Amino acid sequence: MKIQSLITNKPVHTISAHESVKYLVDLLSSFHVGALVVSSNGRTIDGIVSERDVVRSMPGKFDSLGDLCVREIMTKKVHTCTPDLTVSEAMTMMTNLRIRHVPVVDSKGDLLSIVSVGDVVKHHLNEISLENQALKDYVSSAQ
Secondary structure (H helix, E strand, C coil): CECHHHHCCCCCCEECCCCEHHHHHHHHHHHCCCEEEECCCCCCCCEEEEHHHHHHCCCCCHHHHHHCEHHHHCECCCCCECCCCEHHHHHHHHHHHCCCEEEEECCCCCEEEEEEHHHHHHHHHHHHHHHHHHHHHHHHHCC
16 A cells, blocks of 8 residues: 555644744644644745654753754754655655654655654554454355
8 A cells, every 4th residue: 555545635734944842842732743844835845843853852951942943953854755655665664764754745845744653553553454354254254
């Protein structure tokens, strides 16, 4: 199955690099997501910022964390995929790169959506469940 099937009707939330980390945390909480794509226009990708980036920026800066800007803590090297990547390939990419969120882009590199490791694992578990049921049905029909 392709990533396209996971992103149908799935919005992607973005934030500007000049926004505060406090605003970032508010958005992550209100959208119930673990990462936002950093973009100045909603199409191009300037970076990605996650809960993990917030936590990693805390040592020595906890009292001034709200004063930091997103650009100071975001990840600038963003790994992306296209909608035609298979879910299995996405899972392998996320595992090998130790990342939890992958923006999905079109052939021009414009932002379409984002997939999380949770999306990929949920799909994988559904596939295993269907396969398991098919095997049970096969075994029970042979008796």
